[in-house]
Amino acid sequence: MKKILISPSILAGDFSQLGKDIQKLENAGADMIHVDVMDGHFVPNITIGPPVIKSLRKYTNLPFDVHLMISPVHKYIEDFSKAGSDIITIHPEATESIKDSIDLIKSLGKKVGLSLNPDTSINVIEKYLDQINLVLVMTVYPGFGGQKFISEILNKIKNLKKMKNDMNLKFDIEVDGGVNFENNKLVIEAGANILVSGTTIFKDNNGDIKKNIDLLRS
Ligand code: DX5
Ligand code: ZN
Numbered sequence: 001m002k003k004i005l006i007s008p009s010i011l012a013g014d015f016s017q018l019g020k021d022i023q024k025l026e027n028a029g030a031d032m033i034h035v036d037v038m039d040g041h042f043v044p045n046i047t048i049g050p051p052v053i054k055s056l057r058k059y060t061n062l063p064f065d066v067h068l069m070i071s072p073v074h075k076y077i078e079d080f081s082k083a084g085s086d087i088i089t090i091h092p093e094a095t096e097s098i099k100d101s102i103d104l105i106k107s108l109g110k111k112v113g114l115s116l117n118p119d120t121s122i123n124v125i126e127k128y129l130d131q132i133n134l135v136l137v138m139t140v141y142p143g144f145g146g147q148k149f150i151s152e153i154l155n156k157i158k159n160l161k162k163m164k165n166d167m168n169l170k171f172d173i174e175v176d177g178g179v180n181f182e183n184n185k186l187v188i189e190a191g192a193n194i195l196v197s198g199t200t201i202f203k204d205n206n207g208d209i210k211k212n213i214d215l216l217r218s
Helices: 018-027 050-059 074-082 098-107 126-131 151-167 184-190 199-207 209-217
Strands: 005-008 033-038 064-069 087-090 111-116 134-138 172-176 194-197
Touching: 005 033, 005 199, 005 209, 018 050, 018 209, 033 050, 050 064, 050 074, 064 074, 064 194, 074 087, 074 098, 087 098, 087 134, 098 111, 098 126, 126 151, 134 151, 151 172, 151 184, 184 194, 194 199, 194 209, 199 209
Parallel strands: 005 194, 033 064, 064 087, 087 111, 111 134, 134 172, 172 194
Antiparallel strands: none
């Protein structure tokens, strides 16, 4: 079985000291850093853009797992690549051509992810599954941290995992939104191998991020 990877979302960190937070996450055993980029248009909230990612780059060698919740996304992909993203994940609804955006991300030498909102069916991305590195399954409606996990999405994770096995593909299955100590095992059993978590990692157990990362992985 593949090792379970943890991608902490800095959305739940302290925005006045994200560099320090990222170093703490690395020391606590995080496998990558999940960066939530929101534009106030594709989702109702606004967060950060390429200059902030660029300035954070020097604080860690961990991969930056950049989740773009912006529309139209295509024209910004190059900026996010140059800023130091390692994985660039987009939502299929946010681009005019899913294929062109996948090809652009790949041509920049980055890993490419496609994200499924709770109401978006796997069918929308099925024909691209053999061209991408990961599928980011949303278990909340994107826009805010600290929301409640939508347990109905467990079936979608199972279906995606089955499809992956049937098609003999290798993409990662990453789950994002409301992941906590009650549902982490269910998410892993359903087929996920990367867990995103903001609130649980930064706030649970009085903010003991090492403990929280270890607990989520197990
Ligand atoms: C939601 C974001 C998530 C979220 C994770 O739009 O994509 O990454 O902030 O945070 P928690 O773990 O608090 O749901
Ligand atoms: Zn995210």
